[in-house]
Amino acid sequence: MAAPDPVPQIALNDGRSIPQLGFGVWRLQEAETPSLVGTALGSGYRSIDTAAAYGNEAGVGRGLRETVVSRAEVFVTTKLWNDSQGYDAALRAFDESLARLGLEQVDLYLIHWPCPDRGLYLDTWRALIRLREEGRAASIGVSNFTEGQLDRLVSETGVAPTLNQIELHPRFQQHALRAAHARLGIVTEAWSPLGQAQVLDDPAITRIADRLGRSPAQVVLRWHIENGFVTIPKSATPARMHENIDVFGFALTQEDHAAIAALDRADGRIGPDPMTFQ
Numbered sequence: 001m002a003a004p005d006p007v008p009q010i011a012l013n014d015g016r017s018i019p020q021l022g023f024g025v026w027r028l029q030e031a032e033t034p035s036l037v038g039t040a041l042g043s044g045y046r047s048i049d050t051a052a053a054y055g056n057e058a059g060v061g062r063g064l065r066e067t068v069v070s071r072a073e074v075f076v077t078t079k080l081w082n083d084s085q086g087y088d089a090a091l092r093a094f095d096e097s098l099a100r101l102g103l104e105q106v107d108l109y110l111i112h113w114p115c116p117d118r119g120l121y122l123d124t125w126r127a128l129i130r131l132r133e134e135g136r137a138a139s140i141g142v143s144n145f146t147e148g149q150l151d152r153l154v155s156e157t158g159v160a161p162t163l164n165q166i167e168l169h170p171r172f173q174q175h176a177l178r179a180a181h182a183r184l185g186i187v188t189e190a191w192s193p194l195g196q197a198q199v200l201d202d203p204a205i206t207r208i209a210d211r212l213g214r215s216p217a218q219v220v221l222r223w224h225i226e227n228g229f230v231t232i233p234k235s236a237t238p239a240r241m242h243e244n245i246d247v248f249g250f251a252l253t254q255e256d257h258a259a260i261a262a263l264d265r266a267d268g269r270i271g272p273d274p275m276t277f278q
């Protein structure tokens with residue numbers, strides 16, 4: 001199989017950068033994770049997105065240790081789960097994640113969900129700022145935060161997250177939140193970029209795929225790339241993992257973008273609502 005073109009880097013507001021396309025590992029079983037991480041790295045991925053809640057941080061760590069790719073070449077993201085919010089609890093949870101990963105530092109540490117009813121995301125953010133100051137989390141960010149919650153982090157601490165990882169795919173395009181990110185200098189990272197495969201059989205996508213001689217997943221991922229998002233598709237299927245990173249050798253037209261823009265729906269959310277998810 002030919003090697004795909006290299007993945008571009010996206011600049012973060014702290015002077016660092018993140019590969020624009022990475023490998024998401026939600027729902028990978030711990031036992032299969034090391035070998036699939038190895039396959040991803042062999043396919044050219046240099047960014048892995050895990051979380052304490054995924055139960056596979058140890059598998060990610062093992063996969064990283066078992067590869068010939070050096071640790072310095074791989075951007076590792078993990079996330080703090082909701083029951084570990086609060087200043088001291090967040091510091092403990094971070095230590096536990098590092099121990100499971102077997103790493104001394106992660107490239108990016110995220111608050112997984114804001115959990116507004118807990119009232120702790122601001123204290124949690126202060127803990128992440130400390131972790132960044134200590135250098136153990138090279139960059140820090142959030143996931144599933146709303147515009148109001150992002151504004152509050154910035155106004156209370158003066159530190160904007162590097163990125164906000166949010167549900168984003170052709171059926172749920174998040175225009176308002178993306179505009180807030182642009183205003184605050186926050187990168188948009190898309191989770192469930194393929195809409196958990198539910199958008200792949202949409203005729204608007206398959207028509208473009210047929211014309212370009214590409215797969216529907218490649219069309220959707222190319223749409224993310226051309227919009228400037230960071231994106232983290234998941235697959236447990238080696239051929240699809242390779243296909244998903246091979247999206248840098250073709251381009252969509254303005255007509256393609258218009259057709260995909262028309263797929264946005266007010267009720268297109270697949271995952272939980274960040275305002276209520278605990």
Ligand SMILES: NC(=O)C1=CN([C@@H]2O[C@H](COP(=O)(O)OP(=O)(O)OC[C@H]3O[C@@H](n4cnc5c(N)ncnc54)[C@H](OP(=O)(O)O)[C@@H]3O)[C@@H](O)[C@H]2O)C=CC1
Pocket residue numbers: 023024025026027049050112143144165166190191192193194195196197200215217218232233234235236237240241243244271
């Ligand atoms: N911060 C957050 O709250 C969240 C973060 N995430 C992150 O985002 C990542 C990606 O999101 P996820 O929800 O997994 O969904 P995705 O949108 O990445 O879709 C994954 C699904 O699509 C299938 N698939 C992948 N590639 C192809 C392809 N080329 N052709 C056909 N089907 C394909 C996979 O099947 P198969 O595996 O069988 O190949 C799987 O069923 C997660 O792994 C996680 O890292 C996800 C949800 C929430």
Ligand SMILES: O=C(O)C(=O)[C@@H](O)[C@H](O)C(=O)CO
Pocket residue numbers: 026051112271272
């Ligand atoms: O995958 C993630 O990162 C999530 O947060 C999801 O698992 C989320 O918890 C969910 O979809 C629960 O149904």
